[in-house]
Amino acid sequence: MLGQVIELIEKHERFAITSHIRPDGDSLGSSLALCWILRGLKKDAEVIMCDHVPHAYRKLPGAEDVRVVKDIDRSYDAVFVIECSDVDRPGLPSLKDQFVVNIDHHSTTALFGDLNWIDSTAAAVGEMIYNLAKAIGSKISSEIASCVYAALLTDTGSFHFSNTTERTFKIASELVRHGAQPAKLSQAIFYNYPYAKVRLVGAVLSTLQRDETGRIAWIKMSKDAMSQTGATEDDSDGIINYPLTVGDVEAVAFFRELPNDTYRISLRSKNRVNVARVAEQFGGGGHANAAGFTIKANFETLSSEVIEKLKDAVAQAPAANGREIKPR
Ligand code: 5GP
Numbered sequence: 001m002l003g004q005v006i007e008l009i010e011k012h013e014r015f016a017i018t019s020h021i022r023p024d025g026d027s028l029g030s031s032l033a034l035c036w037i038l039r040g041l042k043k044d045a046e047v048i049m050c051d052h053v054p055h056a057y058r059k060l061p062g063a064e065d066v067r068v069v070k071d072i073d074r075s076y077d078a079v080f081v082i083e084c085s086d087v088d089r090p091g092l093p094s095l096k097d098q099f100v101v102n103i104d105h106h107s108t109t110a111l112f113g114d115l116n117w118i119d120s121t122a123a124a125v126g127e128m129i130y131n132l133a134k135a136i137g138s139k140i141s142s143e144i145a146s147c148v149y150a151a152l153l154t155d156t157g158s159f160h161f162s163n164t165t166e167r168t169f170k171i172a173s174e175l176v177r178h179g180a181q182p183a184k185l186s187q188a189i190f191y192n193y194p195y196a197k198v199r200l201v202g203a204v205l206s207t208l209q210r211d212e213t214g215r216i217a218w219i220k221m222s223k224d225a226m227s228q229t230g231a232t233e234d235d236s237d238g239i240i241n242y243p244l245t246v247g248d249v250e251a252v253a254f255f256r257e258l259p260n261d262t263y264r265i266s267l268r269s270k271n272r273v274n275v276a277r278v279a280e281q282f283g284g285g286g287h288a289n290a291a292g293f294t295i296k297a298n299f300e301t302l303s304s305e306v307i308e309k310l311k312d313a314v315a316q317a318p319a320a321n322g323r324e325i326k327p328r
Pocket residue numbers: 085265266267283284285286287290291292293294328
């Protein structure tokens with residue numbers, strides 16, 4: 001499938017790259033890296049997203065050129081869609097009328113593209129983009145190296161999760177050789193928070209609760225917590241990992257209150273607890289250890305239903321050997 005992607009790039013000129021709503025480190029790092037690769041090959045390429053670049057990723061090379069759009073508004077020979085479970089995830093309605101190249105590392109992704117290049121062994125789509133760069137003969141510039149490194153760094157949870165393999169470190173080592181600066185990138189992504197974000201962490205963690213077994217924990221972000229701390233919804237990213245740092249906790253739910261009685265729920269788990277199955281029951285999706293959904297509901301009813309489903313998921317999980325964690 002990589003061969004067909006290379007052939008497509010070689011035969012055409014005008015490309016767009018997009019990814020899912022509320023882009024993260026892998027979706028942005030991989031999209032920007034692919035854009036640098038295409039421009040290096042003298043192709044006309046741009047990254048378009050329906051949401052703005054979150055604060056944490058604004059220092060990635062090329063981030064300032066990401067064009068925020070409501071829909072596809074130019075003509076392209078092909079649109080690359082990075083790490084999306086379905087054709088609606090980018091939030092660009094006319095995408096379905098384009099020639100779409102679906103590039104993903106999630107085994108559950110729908111084969112919605114005209115070309116589908118899926119590699120569920122890749123720790124991040126960044127690994128696939130790096131392989132593409134080498135296969136097509138791109139010079140690995142420091143921009144490409146930095147963007148791919150950011151994708152690997154974030155999707156492996158700073159090389160903590162079980163998707164981190166020998167290959168991940170081998171690629172990371174090559175990226176450093178090509179100019180990626182680990183400390184500088186970690187600083188830009190993880191040590192550059194707005195003050196309001198850290199205050200929000202405090203407010204949200206003060207809502208922490210757990211069930212009687214101590215294996216399930218949940219937190220809630222109210223609209224008031226955001227307005228009182230001056231934080232934005234973006235600032236809530238990553239807070240869900242704190243409850244997961246409790247040794248006994250195996251599954252976490254994070255309820256974010258949105259306007260109109262709507263909640264966005266993130267789920268995370270350790271070991272072999274499958275939270276994607278839980279998210280699917282509420283109309284969402286994701287991976288076994290990181291999933292989510294958005295729903296209009298009464299909070300008390302919703303939270304007790306989600307906690308019950310998480311209890312089922314923990315009870316059904318095969319016993320773990322050690323503490324495997326594999327979000328994203
Ligand atoms: P997060 O909690 O970081 O928003 O999302 C975690 C994972 O769940 C990501 O892989 C994301 O794609 C997936 N996810 C979150 N919300 C939804 C949703 O509404 N639908 C689907 N299909 N996946 C989701």
